[in-house]
Amino acid sequence: MYDHAVGETISPTPALVTAEPPLAATWWSDLRTALAGLSAVHTDRTAVRQAYLDRAMPHYLAFLDGPVPTAPSTWSIAHGDLHWANLTGPELGILDWEGWGTAPAGYDAALLHAYSIGMPETAERVRRELSAVLDSEDGRFAELAVITELLQSAERGDNVELVPALRQRAEEVWHRMKADGAGGAQ
Numbered sequence: 001m002y003d004h005a006v007g008e009t010i011s012p013t014p015a016l017v018t019a020e021p022p023l024a025a026t027w028w029s030d031l032r033t034a035l036a037g038l039s040a041v042h043t044d045r046t047a048v049r050q051a052y053l054d055r056a057m058p059h060y061l062a063f064l065d066g067p068v069p070t071a072p073s074t075w076s077i078a079h080g081d082l083h084w085a086n087l088t089g090p091e092l093g094i095l096d097w098e099g100w101g102t103a104p105a106g107y108d109a110a111l112l113h114a115y116s117i118g119m120p121e122t123a124e125r126v127r128r129e130l131s132a133v134l135d136s137e138d139g140r141f142a143e144l145a146v147i148t149e150l151l152q153s154a155e156r157g158d159n160v161e162l163v164p165a166l167r168q169r170a171e172e173v174w175h176r177m178k179a180d181g182a183g184g185a186q
Contacts (some may be wrong), residue, residue: 007091011084015159016119023089028129030092035108035133038100039076045101047080053104053145060151061144063167064174072104072141082108083115106142109133114146117165137180143173 010021050071057070079086080099087094109130116123126134133139147170154163 007088007093009085009095010087010089014083014085015115015117015162016084016122017161020119020121021084021089023125027089027092028125031087032129032132034092034094035079035130038079038108039105041077043077043101046103047078047099047101048103048107048145053148056152057144057148060148061170061174064170066174066178068144068174069141069177072138072145074105074138075102076105076107077101078103078107080107082111084112087112104138104142104145106133106136106139107146110139110142110146113143114150114162114166114169115159117169118162137177140173140177140180144170144177147173 010016010023011018053070053072057068061068078100079094079097080101080103081096082094086096109126110133113123113126113130113134116126134143147166150159150162150166154160154166
């Protein structure tokens with residue numbers, strides 16, 4: 001099935017690497033509304049599997065001091081591939097829905113933040129606009145899950161330029177989780 005998409009994609013690639021997007025406050029509000037609505041949907045579809053998290057997180061996050069948890073406290077419904085090449089503007093449009101399904105709560109916000117990490121102003125804007133999700137225990141776990149996936153894909157040559165910032169962000173998130181008492185193997 002196809003539908004006409006309004007506007008243009010924010011970026012030709014998943015990661016922002018060349019320009020900060022000029023997005024209006026209404027765009028961000030619409031994104032928050034869309035993500036909240038999506039999380040309320042019920043489905044048997046899966047975007048992220050627990051078996052993957054159990055296998056990949058200890059391997060790709062081994063540089064962190066101590067065993068990281070691999071089981072999220074909450075699962076939710078996610079787009080599963082929410083990045084800048086799948087978002088349109090100036091009016092919000094969300095493209096490429098074939099991977100939607102269950103994922104750790106906060107997954108979409110964490111993925112968009114991770115793909116923004118090369119553009120500090122946009123990364124900060126994502127953090128601010130989606131802080132209700134990202135600044136939670138679920139959001140921190142989702143960030144580590146997303147960073148795991150992106151570090152794995154970097155081994156195949158995808159978004160290699162993001163690796164140093166992703167590793168730094170993983171350390172920041174992990175230290176925050178430990179300070180909050182949420183760290184530990186599961």
